Amino acid sequence: MGKDTIRILAIESSCDETAAAVVENGRKVLSNIISSQIALHTLYGGVVPEIASRKHIEKINQVITEALRQADMTLADMDAIAVTYGPGLVGALLVGVAEAKAISYASGKTLIGVHHIEGHISANYIENKDLEPPFLCLVVSGGHTHLVRVADYGRYEILGRTRDDAAGEAFDKVARAIGLGYPGGPKIEKASMKGNAGAIAFPRAKVADNPYDFSFSGVKSAVLNYINGCKMKNIEIIPEDIAASFQKAVVDVLVEHAMHAVQEYHAEKFAIAGGVASNSVLRESMRAACEKRGVSFYHPSPILCTDNAAMIGAAAYYEYLGGTRHGWDLNAVPNLKLGER
Secondary structure, eight states, rough: OOOOOEEEEEEOOOOSSEEEEETTTTTEEEEEEEEEOHHHHHTTTSHHHHHHHHHOOOHHHHHHHHHHHHHHHHHOOOSSEEEESSSOOOHHHHHHHHHHHHHHHHTTTTTEEEEEHHHHHHHHHOOOTTTOOOOOEEEEEEEEEEEEEETTTEEEEEEESSSSSSSHHHHHHHHHTHHHHHHHHHHHHHHHTTTTTSSSSSOOOTTOOTTTOOOHHHHHHHHHHHHHHHHHHTTOOHHHHHHHHHHHHHHHHHHHHHHHHHHTTTTTTEEESSGGGOHHHHHHHHHHHHHTTEEEEEOHHHHSSOOOOOHHHHHHHHHTTTTTOBTTTTOOOOTOOOTTO
16 A cells, blocks of 8 residues: 555553554544453542553553554554543553653654544544534533534634533532442433433523633532432432433533534534543434534544544544654643644
């Protein structure tokens, strides 16, 4: 194959998934290996950074070897090595960055550092071959809630972000409060299927100085206050109703902000990304809202919503074409802003 085929070995270790993938031309995934630590962190009710870092060290060589094996390729077949270098847990990021730099140095392959949120956005390119910028994208995960205007490959404008808790973080905290445990997102969604979403009127917060910014600490506090109130008044607590009502409050805000942006920016394409984007209620609500306005709606499969390396490989391809190259001074940047280099 000629130079028109670019293959990238991608590594992702920003939180508690150790992942590696081989991606061809940004959209064709030849392998996507994910080693999850969910069972381990469930014991502690959330991710413990030091344990996550240690597990990454144990697993990273294995997932890379398996990614190359499944793709039936070697390092010699790669054009570049890509890695998430921020944002995320600094210890976890450092494991991936050190690994990628070592492989790049030993193999003589180009090194490309990728922004984690850019990876989530780029997950949409893998299964939606027709999707090209410009479009709007809502990134909702455990650590981030961003409404982003994707002007071009590698060019982003953040229209809105959370002022406090990310949507996924609020899901985790509410799940813990009603006794569902970790991880909160899937457990809230499952419980809500048996609950009444109209049972409790939880607040929908608006941020005065930016209609696209989010705030989820209020609805989280409202849930905690509701539970405490029920206990004090000896009223029965129905976890399924709380889960369904809370989920609806969060989804309503996400959809409302997103459609406001669609209208103002005359967007014809809208995408969602990130771990919370695998929530079926959010997907269906967003799909209905887009259909109503004649807007094309895109989303990745659930496996590409949660942290994975295929999305990092997709983002890295367009960074590679755009001339992004990193040297041995590449470092983990836990608070890296989208659009920074």
